[in-house]
Amino acid sequence: MHPELVSGSRDLALGNMPSMLELKNISKAFPGVKALDDVSVTFNPGEIHALVGENGAGKSTLMKIITGIYQPDSGNVSYDGKPLHFGSYRDSLKAGIDIVHQEIQVIPESTVAESIMIDKLITMGPTGIIRWDKVNAAAQEFMHMVELNIPPNTLIKSLSAAQKRLTQIARALAGNAHVILLDEPTGTLTKHETDNLFRILRDLKSRGVTMVFVSHKFEEVFALCDRATVLRDGQAIGTHKIVDLDTNKLIAMMIGREFTEAHLGRVNVNRDRVVLEANALTRKGKIHDASFELHEGEILGFYGLVGAGRTELARLIIGEDKSDSGNLSINGAPARIRNIGDSLYKYGIGYVTENRKEEGLFLEDTVRSNISVAIWPRLRHWLTRCINQRQEDSICHDTVISMSIKTPGLNQRMENLSGGNQQKISVGKWLAANCNILIIDEPTIGVDVGAKDQIHRLVRDLAETQRKAVILISSDMPEIIKLANRILVFRDGHIVGEVDDVDNPEKGYKDISHAIGAYLR
Amino acid sequence: MTEAKQQAKDGNLEQRTVITGRTIGLITAALILFGGIALISDTFLSGYTMFVLSRQIAFFTIIALAQAVCLVVGGMNLSVGAIGSICTVTLGLALAKAGLSGWIAVPLTLLCGGLAGLANGLLIVKLRIDSFIVTLSMMFIFMGLRSGISGGQPYAVPQSFCFVGQHGVLGIPYVFLIMLAVLGIASYIYRNTVFGRRMLATGGNEDAARLSGISNDNMIMGANVLSGLLAAIAAILWASELGSAAPETGDSWLIVTFAVAIIGGTGLKGGVISPYGILMGGIIYTLIRHGLIEMKANPYYMNVYIGVLILLTIAVDRIRESYSNRQ
Numbered sequence: 007m008h009p010e011l012v013s014g015s016r017d018l019a020l021g022n023m024p025s026m027l028e029l030k031n032i033s034k035a036f037p038g039v040k041a042l043d044d045v046s047v048t049f050n051p052g053e054i055h056a057l058v059g060e061n062g063a064g065k066s067t068l069m070k071i072i073t074g075i076y077q078p079d080s081g082n083v084s085y086d087g088k089p090l091h092f093g094s095y096r097d098s099l100k101a102g103i104d105i106v107h108q109e110i111q112v113i114p115e116s117t118v119a120e121s122i123m124i125d126k127l128i129t130m131g132p133t134g135i136i137r138w139d140k141v142n143a144a145a146q147e148f149m150h151m152v153e154l155n156i157p158p159n160t161l162i163k164s165l166s167a168a169q170k171r172l173t174q175i176a177r178a179l180a181g182n183a184h185v186i187l188l189d190e191p192t193g194t195l196t197k198h199e200t201d202n203l204f205r206i207l208r209d210l211k212s213r214g215v216t217m218v219f220v221s222h223k224f225e226e227v228f229a230l231c232d233r234a235t236v237l238r239d240g241q242a243i244g245t246h247k248i249v250d251l252d253t254n255k256l257i258a259m260m261i262g263r264e265f266t267e268a269h270l271g272r273v274n275v276n277r278d279r280v281v282l283e284a285n286a287l288t289r290k291g292k293i294h295d296a297s298f299e300l301h302e303g304e305i306l307g308f309y310g311l312v313g314a315g316r317t318e319l320a321r322l323i324i325g326e327d328k329s330d331s332g333n334l335s336i337n338g339a340p341a342r343i344r345n346i347g348d349s350l351y352k353y354g355i356g357y358v359t360e361n362r363k364e365e366g367l368f369l370e371d372t373v374r375s376n377i378s379v380a381i382w383p384r385l386r387h388w389l390t391r392c393i394n395q396r397q398e399d400s401i402c403h404d405t406v407i408s409m410s411i412k413t414p415g416l417n418q419r420m421e422n423l424s425g426g427n428q429q430k431i432s433v434g435k436w437l438a439a440n441c442n443i444l445i446i447d448e449p450t451i452g453v454d455v456g457a458k459d460q461i462h463r464l465v466r467d468l469a470e471t472q473r474k475a476v477i478l479i480s481s482d483m484p485e486i487i488k489l490a491n492r493i494l495v496f497r498d499g500h501i502v503g504e505v506d507d508v509d510n511p512e513k514g515y516k517d518i519s520h521a522i523g524a525y526l527r
Numbered sequence: 528m529t530e531a532k533q534q535a536k537d538g539n540l541e542q543r544t545v546i547t548g549r550t551i552g553l554i555t556a557a558l559i560l561f562g563g564i565a566l567i568s569d570t571f572l573s574g575y576t577m578f579v580l581s582r583q584i585a586f587f588t589i590i591a592l593a594q595a596v597c598l599v600v601g602g603m604n605l606s607v608g609a610i611g612s613i614c615t616v617t618l619g620l621a622l623a624k625a626g627l628s629g630w631i632a633v634p635l636t637l638l639c640g641g642l643a644g645l646a647n648g649l650l651i652v653k654l655r656i657d658s659f660i661v662t663l664s665m666m667f668i669f670m671g672l673r674s675g676i677s678g679g680q681p682y683a684v685p686q687s688f689c690f691v692g693q694h695g696v697l698g699i700p701y702v703f704l705i706m707l708a709v710l711g712i713a714s715y716i717y718r719n720t721v722f723g724r725r726m727l728a729t730g731g732n733e734d735a736a737r738l739s740g741i742s743n744d745n746m747i748m749g750a751n752v753l754s755g756l757l758a759a760i761a762a763i764l765w766a767s768e769l770g771s772a773a774p775e776t777g778d779s780w781l782i783v784t785f786a787v788a789i790i791g792g793t794g795l796k797g798g799v800i801s802p803y804g805i806l807m808g809g810i811i812y813t814l815i816r817h818g819l820i821e822m823k824a825n826p827y828y829m830n831v832y833i834g835v836l837i838l839l840t841i842a843v844d845r846i847r848e849s850y851s852n853r854q
Contacts, residue, residue, distance in 0.1 A: 365734030
């Protein structure tokens, strides 16, 4: 460790402005780990303060202490100079501190107004009977603040991800929060939605709301925040004004070493080998007339808004949904895919889902089962029907080594691994199954910068060295420009453009924006 | 289990856990119970008591396993006892009415159990109805059939049929040995076969299983057939032990199956099963029942103790879980 970095330059608080939220010498240990070690941070009123650090650096523990979910072992939290002792999350709400979690936490069957006013439902006197007209009217005020221009009785389940996010922020505002903690708020939002969110956050800042912003995306930190505090291994490495920082400095502080963004260059594609060809694939209301070719050794990007048809098309290809018309051929021969078993065992297509935790992994099962789940039938003895365990372990072991997955062993429970390692396993599973076509949906959501770079290299390596054909679905434009050979742009269930030459990032941005048209203006 | 031990275990890539820390906890609990009852009772350590108790253990373990195989895929089987009762009636009809030999009657009974399970499975999968509702309705249907066909009268079974249920070798009842074999097979299925591990995957995360090319429908149907077969085995053994095929067999199974399966560490959310844990659950359940009798506890209050025991087990599990999560 670098003690000089820890003790020095911890806080460059701006002069003698009244500090709104102050953390002093916070330490918190869990059995076996020191999650936070003597961390002091000051959050000024009306600033957007970034909290950055790799996974496991202590960001979430710190946020949980601020919001009273955890109690610190030592140190104290003060707000407007008064010490705070939160016993629970409700205490922090009362004090005007609220958090917008990374996972969108909403009740699908409730209305927007109900979600926003959930703590302040207006009743007829003490009867407990809700006056919905008043609730809706009150909610409208907060919806207006976050520019949520929909009827207040819209059901949450019909909203887009961005609208749900705004609903959560409105709920915090309705709770009279002066400090809002935002944990990866841009998650699956597209560039346009993100820009819109940022504009709203800046507007809230001008109204004096303090925001703590946790993000893995540096461009967002630089675009939005006033100051940044870097955490590493539970220690506060330093707090700096954003204007004094650049990406390299920030990364150096985060990972403790210099880091240069690698430009990966183009993969050599074999255009003569068409691995997969889709011809006018259609599923009504989801995706229309989708035609494209995928070549050996190619990384084909699917870019578009969430719901634009990218994932929907992928689900048609793997047989998860049925197509209404159109056809698919694989390796030159027409393919009939009725279910995922067909796509996996007959055609060697692997799909890495965007919802890793919900539908990608068996979190309570072992690393072993998560890697080998798709190859069990192959390892089965013809007579005894039993799985060859030695062979299984050796394949799993090879996968762990070749993908440099950090795990104490194959018996480790999946949920104990970091996001990056979990993601490597969701990809590694298909490599173990010898899939030649890989569809990778939003591979770097919720993984830290070090792991993100590893996953990017991995995706590239799949195409370049292992000659797999890769479809990369992403709403992270720098990511897709960095990795893809070719990009298909999706809008409203149609492929609206194809960007072929992505050597030049500037031009890539412009071409994609051009294809997506009005949505980016 | 201590962290160091856990790490040492995980560090070995080849080693797979068969006996978990939880099972060791259960063994300890069973030993304490055993010692405690031995201290307060003079008759407990007799060969006869052991014989009778181990038969009970075998029986409870098998019916709990019949429940657990459904819990594993994220479902449940409320009709487990009802399947047991129509299997008993089938057995009685085959042996007493049709005069068939046991060699034919037993496979017929197993077939009946398997078909009943298949019916449950098909309804759950094809109509996409929750297993709770399907097996609740089927429980009534099976019980109604049982009463209608049998008229409530027990069937006499030939003395030769009772050999397995009433005898043993070296003081160990055959029933207990059969139960051990069943557990061994179950454990093998869940650890070593594609079918078993896919059932665990389906129960662990249905979406992830589907996206991994697993047919959840087949797993759910398979689990229900397995459950029906196990219920049939229990019914056959019970008739053999009792010396008659009594139609009311199965009426008291339901609560016991949940109790023993839960004590034995079967996850109610699915994806987790420990056959040997269920055996320990069966032992603990039997010992507590026996201990209460030895202590001359009012038998009318028996279910209170069992209910408290189930809650206590779940509470201990929750505490363990939140403790290990915090690590």
